[in-house]
Amino acid sequence: MRDERAITERLKKLVSVPSGSRLVLGIGDDCAIYRPRGSADDLLFTTDMFVEGTHFLRSSYPPAAAGRKAVARSLSDIAAMGGAPRFCLVSLCVAPWSGPKWVDRFFDGLAKIAGEFGTILAGGDLSHGETVVCDVMICGSVPRGRALRRDGARPGHRIYVSGALGGAALGLTMKSGKARQRQVNPEPRLALGQFLREALHASSAMDVSDGLSLDLERLCLASGVDAEITFPPQFPGSSPEQALHGGEDYELLFTVPEGQKVPSRFRDLELTQIGRITRPKSNGGSVFLNSERLRAQGYDHFREHGREYSVSST
């Protein structure tokens, strides 16, 4: 069976990097990093698909909320790198059911959150198909060489997470309430990301989009380290499974070097130490919860639907 990681690893091998390329970081982090000739800034690039039936149901997502969330997911990647969003490109494939009113409200929600975070809608593409699919590319900027990456965690560094986990997963089963709000209207942690970069000098960071167990595994793999954690702060009412493996919380997971002071809060957001980076037992990527191996069970589009995609796997 293949998962996203297998496909991604195969893609990395296909990529040829021309000599003199200004691409600083390619496949494998929250954003790619490009260093324009002569510029004082590095540019961050991320793209996220928002697919009907996979990321949202037309019956339960108001169109403005769908538009908002399509952008929030990509903004969260810019936050994870400590960047400031600059502009976005939006590709929207409409379906027979999504009439002009739906499209207008979708773009209203999209434009509203983009404006709130200083992200200019600079272009995109319109198409039609059988289901609604939206892809949002966001460009952000960060002072040259200062982006927060996944590969900077070292043994001894402390691991933190912002807020509480499991709320968005819990919200999948709710019709209203705070957990439902976490699911439908996630808040990209842009101010926190910039604080982590400027004030805390975090050694690594990423957003928790696919569940703590899977995302922390990815951070450890990128850094070539293991991690030892305790139970993370749990969203009120969520199950332990939702807190450990549930996706879409869009909180930030980060590490800081030993000796770096971390406040208990940033604005109204709690920052909680959940563990420490440890020396890798083999190639890295192993996460231990209270000394027991924690297997990644977060959301993987290909693993979850393994039977469909493994038919002719090579």
Next chain:
Amino acid sequence: MRDERAITERLKKLVSVPSGSRLVLGIGDDCAIYRPRGSADDLLFTTDMFVEGTHFLRSSYPPAAAGRKAVARSLSDIAAMGGAPRFCLVSLCVAPWSGPKWVDRFFDGLAKIAGEFGTILAGGDLSHGETVVCDVMICGSVPRGRALRRDGARPGHRIYVSGALGGAALGLTMKSGKARQRQVNPEPRLALGQFLREALHASSAMDVSDGLSLDLERLCLASGVDAEITFPPQFPGSSPEQALHGGEDYELLFTVPEGQKVPSRFRDLELTQIGRITRPKSNGGSVFLNSERLRAQGYDHFREHGREYSVSST
């Protein structure tokens, strides 16, 4: 009834541009233009969706050709602005029918054309849904302030087109042959685009992706002018309708100031004058073929499917 233009015009009004923004050009051209702080280059950004059932049929597109074409369409937008492609982000939504072999061959075709044109696959997103949808964002670069745009055509400027038109539309009905190749394996005119910018100092340019009648109307609208043309060079075997209105030829349409010499060929590609820019009779955007008004009939995702999307149009 609403078309893409109506939606685009509405979007432009929704966009707020923060003060000090480095976005030079937003919605409405082949690419957006961003000017990084301190950089000698402007960066170009374009994104194009490639949707199963709309842009390709699984039954008639080999996966490698689908991957190739998904990238070629966006490369054509970089060509239209006179840019050099630098990197791309690829979002792919797979379907139950597209197994690992299909995905591998799709990415093989995609990586091959990207490599041919010096475009690094820098990241993207993987998802799943009911049908295959691929969105390709390409970043290109151009010396600062030198991008070819749609809005520089002025009365008296001569209008040219590269190659011959109608082949890709003809190829839709073919199983093999040169027209089929035009449909399945379009060639982005990157070298020509850079030649138009550097050597010909073209006053405007765009690619012919949705049919000459619609694309020339768009160029005229952007420039606030009208156009008077004769019949364009026709792909052998194509109908007059296919040459005038058929999409996906990905040739370049451009204008040059009076007095600018234009060679009859660039490499193996003919460059043919098809008319002149004229003073607008009203707001611009009117195209006349042999003095008769030529109505835009090129491909518009919303106009073609107007009944589906105009139900609740306001």
